Amino acid sequence: MAGSHHISRRDFIKITTAAVGTVIGAAIGLPAIAFLIDPALKAGKADAWMPLGKLVDFEVGKPTLATFTRSKVNGWEKSVNSYGVFVLRTSDTETLVLSNKCTHLGCHVNWNVDKQEYICPCHDAQFGINGDVLGGPPPRPLDRFSGDQVKVEDGTLLIHFLEG
Amino acid sequence: MWNKLFAWLDERLALNDLYKATLDRPEPKGNWWNTLGSASLFLFLLQGATGIFLSVYYTPSPDHAYDSIQYIMNGVAFGWLIRGIHHWGASVMVLVVFIHMLRVFVTASYKYPRELTWMIGVGLLLCTLGMGFTGYLLPWNQKAYWATTVGTAIAGSVPWIGSFILKALRGGPDLSALTLSRFFAAHIWVLPAVLAGLIGVHLFLIIKHGESEFPGKDE
Structure with missing residues (x-):
């Protein structure tokens, strides 16, 4: 054209x-x-402050198990997981919070009053009252919540929980 | 450099010949009604692509099918768009394929030597309707459930072998998890494979015979 x-x-x-x-x-x-x-x-940001109970309800010198559940939503699937920590008031002002998850393979440890040890039922791991390894296969002491991961508000003990 | 590379590939793959045969072939006088076959092919590819994307999140189980689609619609970025295209594309595809068939009928393009192209086209129409029927169940909502209940019951009204057809379609006497999973398998594997194969033969025949001239008045 x-x-x-x-x-x-x-x-x-x-x-x-x-x-x-x-x-x-x-x-x-x-x-x-x-x-x-x-x-x-x-981003799956899921940390939260979990209340464990009134501080005064925990006996001084005796590890006490505190449990709580966290729910997680992945797409259309919701799962609820329960977690546990041992609370030990070492004195009126000091509190030690230990995860009950064995550092070997993740089984839940129990407090044995007679032996004054945490015993893992899976592979017989033993931890001292402060969480340090006394025997068995664990590679490191029980995870502890300390410093700014623990706080007391209105008499309630809370831990900063990162999982779940 | 690029010319040499292209020449090397062309010598082995016959790219120029392929281009001439598929996209540069002689056409009778241009007419928009002749584009409906290409439109159907485009819709098939679009449905294939959006369907593959949907299968990333969809779960063909009665427990999760509905929830997974709710998640696609509300939870995933552009999920509403991908599913919307797949949903409306399905209706448009049935419409375009049907009008394409009407055009071929009205212009008598199904006559010698194109009878097989027409017959395969009928197979393609049936497969397209089958895709619509099986895909309709997958959201597993009330409309899907009852539409499939009625649809399979109609197939079950065939004399003598009706109850066999009904059980074969539903995977048992009732609509169940088995129905959902076999409709899903038919929708994403069986019917697309048959469609793709038939489309290949359909296209080969169109390229081989060329498009028919529109019938004229002066004969």
């Missing part, structure tokens, strides 16, 4: 098709990528 048109009809169709195709591809493709990687973009 002579005149002011420098682009052939065929080339115009090609360019228009490519342009429209790119716009449609991007309009569907970019949301599709967001759709796929969405779970990775949602």
Whole structure:
């Protein structure tokens, strides 16, 4: 075609098709990528201050088990997990909070009054009253909540729990 | 450099010949009604892509199907968009495939030498309807449940073998978890595989015979 048109009809169709195709591809493709990687973009921040009970209810010098549950939502699935910690008031002002999760393979340890030890039922690990390893396979002492991970508010003992 | 690379590939893959045969083939006088087959193919690919994306989150179990779709709609970024395209694309695809069939019928394009193209097209129409029927159950809401109850009951009204068809469709006498999982398998594996195979033959035949001229008045 002579005149002011420098682009052939065929080339115009090609360019228009490519342009429209790119716009449609991007309009569907970019949301599709967001759709796929969405779970990775949602940070699972789940820490909370868990109340363990009134401080005065815990006997001084005697490890006492305190349990609580945390619920977790993954997509359309909700799971509830229970956790336990041993609270030991070493004096009127000092409190030691130990996780009841054995550092070997994660079984729940029990306080044995006769032996004055924490005993793990799975592989017979033994921990002292302060959580240090006395025998058995554990690689490190029981995890403890200390410093700014423990606080007392209105007489209630709370720990800063990071899991779940 | 690029020309040499292209020449190397072209010599082995016949890219130019493929391009000429598929996209640069001679057409009868341009007519928008002739684009419906390509539109159907595009919708098939779109449904395939959005369906694959949906399968990332969807769970074909009575306990979780409904919840997983609620999660797609409200929890996942652009989940509403991907599912919306799949949902509306399904209806549009049935419509476009049907109008495509009407066009071929009205212009008598099914005649010699294109009878097989037409027959395969009928198979494609049935598969498309099958996709719609099986996909309708997957949300596992009240509408899906009762639509499938009625739909399978209609298939069950066939004389003599009706109750066998009904049990084969439902995976038992009642609508159950088995129905959902076999509809899911049909929807994402069986029917798409049959559709893709038939589309391949359909396209080959169109390229082989070319498109039919519209019937003229002066003959």
